[in-house]
Amino acid sequence: MSNVFELKCQNGIAQTDLDALRAGDAVELTGQVISVRDASAARLVAAVREGQPLPISLENQILYAVGPSPPKPGQIIGSAGPTTTSRMARFLPSLFTAGVRAIIGKGELHGEEAAPFLSHGVVYFGAIGGLGALLAKQISSTRIVAYDDLGPEALHALQIFAFPVVVIIDRHGGNFHETARSKWRKTR
């Protein structure tokens, strides 16, 4: 396995950092990400399309597809692993237009669902699904930005540190789920 890249994303993520990434790279992210899920993505996109002001600027931001469980007393956040990105695929082009530069999620994106990543220069990071208890330990603060009526789907600003992800879709046409599978597949 190759090295682990440590990237900062406190004030968005730098174009040069994104350019350097290749599908399959292991990355640790430190900085701010904005949570997104089915219901909040739909609401954000409705605001974008209607020309309404957004509750938080998405310029150069990283979105994290997550609906955390509630914190126990004394905890910052409950379990907080990624959810399936493809459920929100139809919303992504509008969010990319609004300035989003990377998505953290889990699962496959191919064909029409993957194409907007390349055309907008957006990177898709995969976090490990079902790692919610461990990933919660890489989140140091959380703040509800908007849509608190959506409960676990509310828009949160999350501070993350050394948050482990793998580059799935890079800016150079690489799709790790596709190449990894064909590398390890046995054909009869």
Next chain:
Amino acid sequence: MVDRRDGPSGPPSGVREIDVSVLRDTVARLIVEANFNIPADILQALRDAVDREESPLGRRTLEQLVRNYEVAAAERRPVCQDSGVAVVILEIGQDVHWTGGSMQEAVYAGVREGTRAGYLRWSVTGDPTRMLKISGEETPAVIHVDLVPGSDVRILFASKGFGAENMSALKMFVPADGVPAITQFVLDTVDRAGANACPPIIVGVGIGGTFESAALLAKKAVLRPLDVRNARADVRQLEVELLERVNELGIGPQGFGGRVTALGVNIEVYPTHIAGLPVAVNLGCHSTRRISTTL
């Protein structure tokens, strides 16, 4: 036949009365334990898989999963934020008589109390069409009841996450399609699911019955412990072959590539119509949370 209207206050002999509050409290305990503790057979299978996995990133992913389950158990945190839909499979002895209220409402109340007590996510919506604006603490469960001889109540409780559930499939084949079609359908379903189902997965296959019973067979199969094999030798052999074929797909842990795509393939069969061959494939993520107990 005992006429209870004029009879004594106790149950007829041979009938066991169980107050539904016992069921409610048991369900409340099971949902919390299921969400904090991965079943021992799955944890062991993940540990074993670390040694078998040849892909370095796949091996590191498996190690992280094992660590996640150790931390969740030690700190009593949900293993995954998706606490899923509560699936409650009840084998109720036919000599049991429920008292004190509605059995179904007791299950719902148990799920509600456990979800609150365990700080689990409210993962269920009351209206699948979303035409009604329902939000908040919804806890209807999916309940299946089998009536069996005796006076015990066996509860199999599962918190079924939807990453894998969404990738499940059912198809009505014809008899001439046979085992080759079953094999291809299982492989296609797992391949299409890829990383979405959170591999390494458990593959539950239901063969036979009718449209709806094939799906329930698949659910029971995916919830069967990994160290319990089908009683039929030929079906057991098919389980082994399908697991081997699934693990040749190359998807690997979390879709990062590798040899360990599934931890097990469990098959359940049931007689069907001479014109039919229903096949359902229910996928379970590596975090297939299940727990059982007997009242």
